[in-house]
Amino acid sequence: MNFRRSVLSLLVASACAPAFAGTVDLSSINDATLSPRFIVTYKPGAAERTQPAARQRSLDAAASSARPQLGARIAAQQGAAALQVKTLRATYSGQHVVRASQRLDRSQAETLMRAIAAQPNVESVRVDRLMHAAAVPNDPVLSSHQMWHYGTGAGGARVTTAWESGATGAGVVVAVIDTGATHHADLEPNLLPGYDFISDAFVSHRDDDSRVAGGWDLGDYSAANECGAGAPASNSSWHGTHVAGTIAEVTNNGVGGAGIAYNARVLPVRVLGRCGGYTSDINDAIVWAAGGHIDGVPDNTTPAEVINMSLGGAHECEADTQAAINTATSLGTVVVVAAGNDNAPVVGHAPASCANVITVGATGYSGQRASYSNYGAGIDLAAPGGAGTEGNPNGYIWSTLNDGTTVPGNDIYAGYTGTSMATPHVVGVVALMQSVAAQPLTPSQVEGLLKATSRAFPVKQSQPNGTGLLDAAAAVARARTFGQPIDGIPTSPGTAMLLPAMAAGQRDLYVIDVAPGKTRLEITTYGGRGELQLLAGYEMDPLPNQNAGASARPGVNQAITVVNPAQGRYYLAVSATQETSGSRLLVKVN
Structure with missing residues (x-):
């Protein structure tokens, strides 16, 4: 449609860097001038991911490579005063937060990031961006x-x-x-x-x-x-x-x-x-x-x-x-x-x-x-x-x-x-x-x-x-x-499926594709013993507070009806609130 703006990737790599250089994300480069912290992702299997000594050697090499390009003041510093880069901690996802020992301007921060990315086992480098309390727009009628x-x-x-x-x-x-x-x-x-x-x-x-x-x-x-x-x-x-x-x-x-x-x-x-x-x-x-x-x-x-x-x-x-x-x-x-x-x-x-x-x-x-x-x-x-x-x-x-x-x-x-x-x-x-x-x-x-x-x-x-x-x-x-893949078990409309026995707390996700022009989507579970909860989500894994339909009552007999369902994929979450066996799932699309 007109006036749509394409979102261009801000991941860039130095034109003069080696072919194996990691990517550099400069989208928050201004934050690096306030606190020179960066998040470094090392390649899978690289020693730097698990060995502090190997990681520090890589950071030392990057700092040494960058110093001559950071201006005369930094380049002239020696010993303990020289620019250094140290690891602060690992993140939950296996990345590493590193920090430069000196405050940098935009150009210097970018130079250092590119030097880190040029190390053989670096996959990517980005700024450890600063978040701020979101301000409400300053329009007076909004607040009043x-x-x-x-x-x-x-x-x-x-x-x-x-x-x-x-x-x-x-x-x-x-x-x-x-x-x-x-x-x-x-x-x-x-x-x-x-x-x-x-x-x-x-x-x-x-x-x-x-x-x-x-x-x-x-x-x-x-x-x-x-x-x-x-x-x-x-x-x-x-x-x-x-x-x-x-x-x-x-x-x-x-x-x-x-x-x-x-x-x-x-x-x-x-x-x-x-x-x-x-x-x-x-x-x-x-x-x-x-x-x-x-x-x-x-x-x-x-x-x-x-x-x-x-x-x-x-x-x-x-x-x-x-x-x-x-x-x-x-x-x-x-x-x-x-x-x-x-x-x-x-x-x-x-x-x-x-x-x-x-x-x-x-x-x-x-x-x-x-x-x-x-x-x-x-x-x-x-x-x-x-x-x-x-x-x-x-x-x-x-x-x-x-x-x-x-x-x-x-x-x-x-x-x-x-x-x-x-x-x-x-x-x-x-x-x-x-x-x-x-x-x-x-x-x-x-x-x-x-x-x-x-x-x-x-x-x-x-x-x-x-x-x-x-x-x-x-x-x-x-x-x-929207559109990101979610794994689920296929269902056949009009054909009852025997559900596997489920322990209390177990949850399985099923999928049904709805063609255009349909007026009714009916989902039911029945038979067997125990207690189930049923949730339906449109193009999403449903949650108790975010779904296209929910049924949670005593026993296994649960039912959801979606009137005039949208074209696309619905996900059906079947959860056992008590141990169940012998139950069936039936989906009808009319």
Whole structure:
């Protein structure tokens, strides 16, 4: 996708070093100027790994080789004053921490590292980097208003922990299909040139029906009765600006609040204006945002990896909307939609009930289901949307806005509630996930990982609200390691397997591959004697607090059902909590 940044290896070797020279990692070279400590990996079987005398001879040879190149002051030193390199300790993984006897500048540290790497039995050398307490971005609204929904409290999405791991959304494009965006100073630097897809002058507040470049929000205000008999007058909502700010507001600039994926870029796509927006315009916008061609509109040169749609209506998913979504996902774009705010089953709302989307319910400060949030089996997961009951600031989601009642006025920051506000939390986290993944995750993989890493609701939900509460830190961590091989025992769908006898505490891992388009994954254990625990994980070895399904009750009869399973590999962990024998495992994929 466009704007993806390739991660280049920082492992380099000296051009003039011998062919057998080990690699040198200079990514933290600045830390070596504060404390000249290095981690040295010796080749398997090398004497230096186990024999201190051999290791010291190698380090002495490296120091001797480096001294003439470290400047006249160091080169002239003799005896005990001369530069030396000593071993401090071995690490748990068999590497060795070594330290130079003198403080070095960047060039000197690099020279010494290359001299160590040039020794015959050295595999690699890197700086023993310094870690620091992670600082929260300095945006004042973050600390005063946003921390409840970004932080680690009961209702928080753990975004701050994901930031601490280094995820920022860099290189990812996010499309916000909404009312467009205003020229907000704390948002505009992260906006790409978007497009206004509204093809009706009354709705757009423009002079004619033409679609225009830009994606700027001209206001969605209306006079009394304009949107139907008895409809009251309404001010402009600047809804798209609020949504976009949650995703990618400029961060760490000492102004306003923070965006979840603050190094991502937002593509504003305007489809909503006075009295709403037409389905036909919205469908075209979905395809265009993902990189598809729409007649009469210049092709999008910055296709989005994820689309935010905080919009919808009380009707079934229509065929043309489903076709537009299918086109977007076929192009690799993740589509995330709001569940709706009618406190009703999500099945009667679109696009929330469409296939191939991630549908988001809303929670409040304590992690409770927001009273307005739609609910039901169609919800994939929940995210902070604000309940409104806790007052200011904890009852609301805070983001960028505008104070104009009709046309744009001044930049402000304001609190809104709704599944519209929950959805950009998920979209921002998707951008964080894509920015750290070794290769772009498919829409199905993103959905599977989000649901598998969602955390248990801190309080009981009043209605079904998805697999759990969005956990940015866990989702980002899984995205980083996604695709790494995990060994497991293959299973055959529809065929019962006799499990081996297991001692208490024993654990076996099984695998099942799920093809696209499946609607139900059923996993059961039964028969025999003893007691088992069953966990399922999507593309991961499941843990009790991080899984796609769990069953732990007395006896051997355990069952997990995954509705609308993602395409890919599921891992099934079968653990004996008491000694077992004669039990069977049955997996069905429908």
